[in-house]
Amino acid sequence: MANEAAPPAINDLSLAEKVPETKAVGQIVTPFDVSGGVDESGKLLPVDYEKLTREFGATPINAALLERFEKVTGHRPHRFMRRGIVFSHRDLAKILDRHEKGEPFFLYTGRGPSSDSMHVGHTVPFEFTKWLQDVFDCPLVIMMTDDEKYMHSQKIDIEDSKRYTKANAKDIIAVGFDMKKTFIFSDFEFIGGAFYENMCRMAKRITINQVKGTFGFNDSNNIGEFHFCATQSASAFATSFPHIFGTDTKKVASIPCLIPCAIDQDPYFRQCREHAEKMKFKKPSLIHSIFLPALQGPGSKMSASIDSSAIFMSDTPNKIKNKINKHAFSGGQDTAEKQRELGGNSKVDVPFQYLTFFLEDDEALEKIRSEYESGQMMTGEIKQKCIAQLQEYVQGFQDRRAQVTDEIMAEYMRPRPLEWKGNPSPIVV
Numbered sequence: 001m002a003n004e005a006a007p008p009a010i011n012d013l014s015l016a017e018k019v020p021e022t023k024a025v026g027q028i029v030t031p032f033d034v035s036g037g038v039d040e041s042g043k044l045l046p047v048d049y050e051k052l053t054r055e056f057g058a059t060p061i062n063a064a065l066l067e068r069f070e071k072v073t074g075h076r077p078h079r080f081m082r083r084g085i086v087f088s089h090r091d092l093a094k095i096l097d098r099h100e101k102g103e104p105f106f107l108y109t110g111r112g113p114s115s116d117s118m119h120v121g122h123t124v125p126f127e128f129t130k131w132l133q134d135v136f137d138c139p140l141v142i143m144m145t146d147d148e149k150y151m152h153s154q155k156i157d158i159e160d161s162k163r164y165t166k167a168n169a170k171d172i173i174a175v176g177f178d179m180k181k182t183f184i185f186s187d188f189e190f191i192g193g194a195f196y197e198n199m200c201r202m203a204k205r206i207t208i209n210q211v212k213g214t215f216g217f218n219d220s221n222n223i224g225e226f227h228f229c230a231t232q233s234a235s236a237f238a239t240s241f242p243h244i245f246g247t248d249t250k251k252v253a254s255i256p257c258l259i260p261c262a263i264d265q266d267p268y269f270r271q272c273r274e275h276a277e278k279m280k281f282k283k284p285s286l287i288h289s290i291f292l293p294a295l296q297g298p299g300s301k302m303s304a305s306i307d308s309s310a311i312f313m314s315d316t317p318n319k320i321k322n323k324i325n326k327h328a329f330s331g332g333q334d335t336a337e338k339q340r341e342l343g344g345n346s347k348v349d350v351p352f353q354y355l356t357f358f359l360e361d362d363e364a365l366e367k368i369r370s371e372y373e374s375g376q377m378m379t380g381e382i383k384q385k386c387i388a389q390l391q392e393y394v395q396g397f398q399d400r401r402a403q404v405t406d407e408i409m410a411e412y413m414r415p416r417p418l419e420w421k422g423n424p425s426p427i428v429v
C-alpha cells in the first residue's frame, strides 16, 4: 500500500522541476572510504583537507603552533610538519603545556592488520609517532585491531587477522620504536580486565544513532562493527593499562594521550572526546596527517586492501621500479616537447608527492619542484628520483625488519611496566 505521508513521485507530468542530473559526487573521508569526489565532468578531485578540517571541527596547524612546538621541545619540526603533511590537530597545545611542566602523557596509535605486509602509506603515522616518542620521551601504546578487521571484512577470517597482526607488529617494530617505552597489543589477546571495563563504560554512552551518524553505518552493518568504536576509544585512557601506569585510578585517570593518525581515524576519537570527561577521564589530543595517495593519483589513499594502489614494505627494488614506472599518476605533459614548454603539475604528480613525504632535504625537494614545474626536468627523470628514494627507504626498513625475531616481537607485546624519564612512579608488577 502506498505511503500516504510520502509526496507524489516527480515524473515527466509533474509541475515540480526535476533536479538536473549531475555526475558530481562530494568527497568522502571515513575510516573505511577515502575519496576526494568527482566534479560535474566526472573528473576525480583531490581531497580538500581545509574543508575536511572545518567539517570535522579540527584545528589547522599554523606557523605559531610550530614555533611553540620548537620552543617547548627544542626540536625543529619534523618534515611532515614543515610540509603540511601533518596538518591539523585537537588540543595539541595542552600536550605541549604538559611537556613544558614535566607532567606525564602517553602516545597512542594503531593498525588494522589487513595484509601480510604494511605499505609505505602506513609508515607515515608510525614514522611520525616514533619521532614524537624520541622528542617527548614518553610511553607509547600501539593497538592492533585484529578484531575489527575480522568483523568489517568479508574476506578476512580470525586466523588471517591474527597472522597479519604478527607480521604487521614486526613491520611496526622495524620502524624503530624504543622497546622500553613501547607496548604493542592485539585486541584478541589483550582485551579484558581494566581495558574491558573502560570499553564497557564507553559502550554504555554511545548510541546506535551516534554511530550511524559518525560512520555512515546502517541496519545492515553487524553489531561488532557498531561496538568497535568503544574498543578503539578505550586505548585512549591510561587506566586501561595498569601494567604501565599503575592502579591509583584517580591519579592515572588524569594522564591524557596524544594520538598521531591520518585524518580518517578522527571520527572514532570525536566520539571518544565527547564522552571522556563524563567518564572522569581526560579527552585525548590528536595530531592528523593527510594520506599518502595511491599510485593512481590524488583524491585517493594508498590502501593495503587494493593491491595495485600500493607499494608494500616487502616489495623488491625491481617491483618498486615497475610499479612507479607503470602505475604512478603523472602530472607531466604527453611529450618531451610539451613538457619543456609547459612544465609538469607537481600538485597532482604522484612521484613528486612521494618525494614530498620521504625526501628529507628541503632544498633538494624545492630544486626538483622548480625544475619540474619549469619544464627543465622530464617526467622520466622525476620518476627516476622517486624510485631511488623509495628503494632506499624500503631497503633500510627491510634491513631492520630482518633483525626482528619472534622473541623480540613477543617482548614488545608482553604486558609489562615501561620505562621513561618522566615516569613519576616506576611500577613493578
Ligand code: ATP
Residues within 6 Å of the ligand: 031, 110, 111, 112, 113, 114, 115, 121, 122, 124, 125, 260, 261, 262, 263, 264, 265, 289, 290, 291, 292, 293, 301, 302, 303, 304, 305, 306
Ligand atoms: P588498509 O585496510 O588498506 O590496510 P587502513 O586504512 O585500514 O588500510 P589502518 O591500519 O586502519 O589502515 O591504519 C593505520 C594507520 O595508518 C592509521 O593512522 C591510518 O589513518 C594510517 N593510514 C592508512 N593508510 C594511509 C595512507 N595511505 N597514508 C597515510 N596514512 C595512512
